[in-house]
Amino acid sequence: MSINDIQRRRFDTLIIGAGGGGLRAALQLAEADASVAVVSKVFPTRSHTVAAQGGMNAALANVLPDNWHWHMFDTVKGSDYLGDQDAIEYMCRAAPKVVYELEHSGVPFSRLDNGKIYQRPFGGQSQNFGGDQAARTCAAADRTGHAILHSLYQQNIRAKTHFFDEYFAVDLLKDEQGNVLGAFVFDIHTGEELIIEAKTTLLATGGAGQLFRTTTNALINTGDGMGMALRAGVPLQDMEFFQFHPTGIAGRGMLITEGARGEGGYLVNCEGERLMERYAPKAKDLASRDVVSRSIYTEVKEGRGCGPNRDHVMLKLDHLGEAVLQKRLPGIRQTCITFLGIDPAEQPIPVYPTAHYTMGGIPTDRYGQVVIPVKDTPEEPVHGLYAAGECACVSVHGANRLGGNSLLDILVFGRSAANHIIETLKETRYHRPMDEDSIAQAYERLHRWDATGDGESVEQIRTDLKKAMEENCGVFRSQDVLDNGVKQVSAIAERLKHARINDNTSMFNTARVEALELENLMDVALATVYSAAARTESRGAHSRIDYPDRDDKHWMRHSLYSLEDRKLDYKPVRTKPMSVPSFPPKARVY
C-alpha cells in the first residue's frame, strides 16, 4: 500500500495500551462522552496487568491501624527519596477511593469475617512512619490484576470505547510545532496500515522487562511506548532504576510473590541460615525489594548459595503446612510443581532475583502530561501527549517501587490523566493538520523490514541484548561492568541496523512485529545502561559496588536520557508534597 492510500480515522483521544492504566483512562473519557480509541497489540484482557496477583495498596486500616500519610512515608522511603513527593501524596490519598470504586464496579476483593476488605502485609509497609509492620495490600484472592482488567474491559465495552485489538502502534505522529496528533498503527492480522488522528494521545504501553534474560515479565513487555517517546524527542527519566524481584524461580524468572514471605515464608542460604536476619534485623524477609535482592546476590557471591553451582538461595515455606499453603498461596504451589517438579509443602524453592519492574519511563506530571525540559524550564508539557502506568515515570516509585504500589499507580494516574484530557478537549475543538514528514518517517521505519537479502537474525540480536543487559546492568553494578555494558549494547544496536527478517508478507507477519519490538527494546536498553553508567552512587535498585552510598548532594535528581546524541540531562526531585511537610532524606534502614 502506498503512503497516500493509508486510511485515516479521527478520535478525540487515542490510548495506546489496554492494560489497567489505559483502560482506566479510557473508561473515564468514554463516560465523559469523549470519542476514545484504544489500540492494543494483544487482546485487551491479555495485557500484562492480568499477571498481577499480589494486590494493591490502600490505607483502609481494615486489619491493622493505617492512614494515607504512613503509606506516603513508606513510599517516599521505599523510593530512596527519589520519588516526587507531590505525586506520592496525591496517589496515597487517592488510594482508598480507587479501591472502593473497583469494589463498586464488581471486583471481588477477598473479605475478612466482618465483611470488610482483607488486607495482607507486604514488604516496605509500616505503621506510624517506620514502626511496626502494616497490612495495606488489598487482593482479589490471587487474581487481582485479572479481576481489575476484566471489570474495566467490560465497563469500557458498555461505555462504547472503540477498540483496535491486535493493532501495533509504530510511532507517534506530530505537526511541525511538535504537538502530538495521534499515531501510525497497523493491523497485525492483515498488515493494513492506519493513521489515527487524535486531539490527545495517551501512552499506556507498560514496562520493558524483556530487556533482561531472567524476568517475570511476559514476552509482550518490550517498552514500545518508551521507544516511541524517545523517537518523538521525549527523554526517558530514571531508566537506571530497574527493579529486580528478589524471589524469581532460579534460572526461569517466574515470580514467587512477596505474599509468600508475607504469610511467613523465609530465605535460607546453603548453611540453612535465615539470611535476612543479618541484612535487615527488623523487617527481615519483608524488607524492601532492592534490599532483599542485594542480600541474595551477596550470599551467592560470597559462596553461601545453594545447589550444585551455588547460584541461588532457598525460600522455605514447608513449615507453614500444606493447609496454609493451599488456602493462602495455592498459586505458588502449583507453579513449583509445574515448572520445577517440586512441592513447596515438602521442599524449599530455589530462588534468585529476576527483572520485574521498570521504575523509569516517560516523564510526566501528576496530571499525566508528558513533560520535558525546554530552555530553563525543567518540566514543560508536550502538547497533546500523556502517559500513565508502567511506561510513565510520574515519579511515585523513585529508585525502588514497593509491592502493591503499581496497580495503584496505573489506576490513580490513568484516571487523573483522563481528567486532564477532558479539560484539554474542552479547549481543543479541531484536529490540527499533521506534518506529512512525520507520517513518512513512521512508514519508512515499518517498511525498512521489507528489505530482503542477507543480514543477521532478529532473534540472535535479541538473545545477545538480553544477555548483555543481564550481565552488565543487573543487580550489582560497578563502573567497569557498566562501561562494558555501554560498549556491548552500543555494538549490538549497530548490528540491528543491518538485521533482516525472512518474511515480507502482510498477513500475520509476526517476524516484523518482533523486529519493531526489538528496535524499541534496543533504545530502552541504551537509555538504561547509559543512565546507570553515569550515576555514581547507590540508590534503591541502582546499587554500585564502587559507590556503595547514596549521595544526596550530587544525585538527588532525576536522570533524563535523550536519543539525540545519547545525551544525559538532569532535573530536581520534587520534594515538596501538596499539603504536608516533606520527608527529608534519611538513611534507609529496615
Added chain:
Amino acid sequence: MPATADDSELRWRCRRGMLELDIIFNEFLDKAYSTLTHEQKDLLDQMLDYPDQLLFDLLLGHMPSADKGISSLVTYIRDTIRP
C-alpha cells in the same frame, strides 16, 4: 522458510499476559506442534480464546476442565513440558 500465516497467527495468540503461559505454550509448540492432529489443533485454537487466568488455572493444575477434549489436551501439554 517463512512461517505460514496460520502458524504465525497461532504463535501470536500464544503471546499472553503472563510469563508462565508464554513459557508453557512456546515450549509446547516447539516440542509438539508438528505431532498435533487436526482435532488437537482445533482444540488448541478453542483453548486460546480462554481468558489468561482460566488458562493459568487449567495449565498449572489449579482446576480441571469439564470439557473432555480440553482436559486431555491440558494433560498432553503438561506432560510435554514436565521438567
